[in-house]
Amino acid sequence: ADVVETFIPLIDAVNGVPVSVLGVTRDVTYELTERIGQTRAATFRSTMTSLSIGFIVLLAAVLLADIHLRKQRVKAIEHERKLASTKLDLVNREVEQINEERTKFLSTVSHELKTPLTSMMAFTDILVKHQEGARKDKNLKHLGIIKKSGKNLQTLINDLLDFSRLDSGGTNNQREEFEMDEVVAEVESSMSPLLGAKQQTFVFRGDFGGQRVRLDRRRIAQVVMNLVSNASKYSPAGTTITFEGSIRDSTLHLAVIDEGIGISSEDQERLFTKFFRAENKATRSEEGTGLGLSITKGIVESHGGTISVESQTGKGTKFSVTIPTGMPAGSNIVEFSRTPPPQIQVSSESEIATIQSESSDEYQPPLSA
Template sequence: MKKTLKILVVDDDQGDRMAVRCALAEAGVQMELSEVGNGNDAFSALTTTAYDCVFLGYRLLDQDGLSLLQQLRSSEIKVPLVVLTGEGDEQIAVQLIKAGATEYLSKSRISPETLAQVLRTAIRVYWAEMQVALANQQLRESHEHLIRKNQELERQQQQIQMQNFKLLEASQLKSHFLATMSHELRTPMNAIIGFSQILLRPKFGQLTHQQADMVERIFNNGKHLLMLLNEVLDFSKLEVGRLDLKAERFDVSKVINLAVNEMRSLADAKNLSLLMQTDLQNTLVFNDPARLKQILINLLSNAIKFTESGEIWVEVKELPVNRVAIIVRDTGIGIAPRDFKRIFEAFWQVDQTITRKYPGTGLGLAIIDSLVRMMGGKIFLDSKLGSGSMFKIELPRQITLSTVAADTPAIQLDDDGVFCSAKNPHHSSFQAR
């Protein structure tokens, strides 16, 4: 033993105490040894002084060793304790070990070597038990901490669920409000457009040039506002799942040609070339012609809006596995890669300021994305700032009306790094010309 140990010997027999003291001294133990003759003095000594080890004689005048041991444990006094027993007390010693004693030794076996070995063993066992107790305490504290954390997480989860419920309720109310207001506003707007058309007809009276110009502005702005209202109404229906496809068999090239011709005047106003190419062996498809036309008009409207000079191409071609592709390319301002995902979000626009150059609700691409997914199709986007954009829509020739938007995942990039909105997207190397 390198350090000086504080040792207490408790025994009512002075000779036994002396035997312990001499054996430890002869073994070379560096120690400060104290001796008491009864249990009360031992208890008092242990309550005021920290000892490294206690040698306790089992039979004391005022009480037995078991009673003293129980008194120490009830007072939470912990110390390595070696019980010194007489002949035939081995069974009692086992009870003492169970009660908390560290080790026991028969008085008849006391010798320098034996006592020193027992002392070392008792101290090692004691400190091992203390480390185990400390580890168990830390585990209990960690367990209690985890329980508290779990309870807190459960409370937070309940709060999040409640907030999600409130957000869902608010979203439903918002969608209902948008649908109601859009529907209510469309009635007077249709009246404004209708009466403007009547005023522009010569048979209802000749207008001056200035009057005709003002009425034509009313008419054009009314149509633009009606288009915005229709976008809001469609979006609100899509959000609550109330927009249904009305599929029928039709000639897709004719529908696309109608959409192109409808947008040609806007392209001509900006001196833009609007070209169309159809490469289909079979032009018949089973889909919703009105919604397909709406998709194409939205794409063309965006292409014209964001293109100051150059050309806009519309291409329709065959795809494997009984599918068709509709492609709209432009030479416009292009889209930064960081904005590829966000442009399909509702109400989001690259320029969010009220003084932005390009007006709109920010719902056009969100509606296109939802409609294409309802049709079981995919959207691919390839664009570069300053070099134009390409939107490619792949659709099955015959849609399945049971297909709903909720069954398809969010928009994502395909393996070639080209933006795609689809379930299990795949994409061949298709680049904008």
């Protein structure tokens, strides 16, 4: 045990001299233990308080550092985004400038090509009309080759221009109100030489009967002529090409059906892709850029319409087009007269197609694709 000893001297009251010593002993174990415990508790509390304060300070420092780093990252990301946005704007401007320059270039080149080409074809027609003498047949043959080459070049130029406009989104359709019968007549007239060269028959089956649409007249005629030209190109001589047309529920329905070589299911998936041409013996010999159907699809879609194809190899093809008429509902309610379908027939002597309407009480059933 822990003790404390105290010695008290006893003094003689008379002489003032210490005569003895009184020893006092006191046990202080409890007091020391209590004080040590209090000291330890105080030390522990002080240590824990210091540790807590240190932890809080450290945590605050970490949080502040993290917030600072996050702010720095956000600033860096925003800076990168601004740089990327600036670069993207510059790239977009460059692309737009390139597209504008390309369009201007194609327009200039096409104009420069079309001007002499038009003159060449016009003078070819004049020479054809004034051929006489022993070399007439040979000269006519050569002039025919020149004219055919000129038309092919003209088609190529027009395809490139249309492709450029559609690719840049600049269709700029010139909508006007017109009767679909006018388009039918234009298609028959324009396609007759092409069909006549292969002695193919053109048949129109429809009941437009004076109904009107509000679309780009030139573009709609171009769609039909592209499909008819494509049908003629891949159909044997002497076959029939059918053009069907009607207006139902404020929607223009068109279809071109041929009796040609047909299209495989694999090729149908890529048929409207730019520059695509089916690879087979029948198509290798045919001229073309592979833009016709892509342009046709672009024109149809620019009018808010759709185009589809149904075909079987060796059994012909049917292209179907639907386009909103752009006319108010009920504006095309008219009395229909059952007019006989006009038909293009070919003279074997001149190989020039002529349009002839033959009386018929009933329409022939549509051809299947």
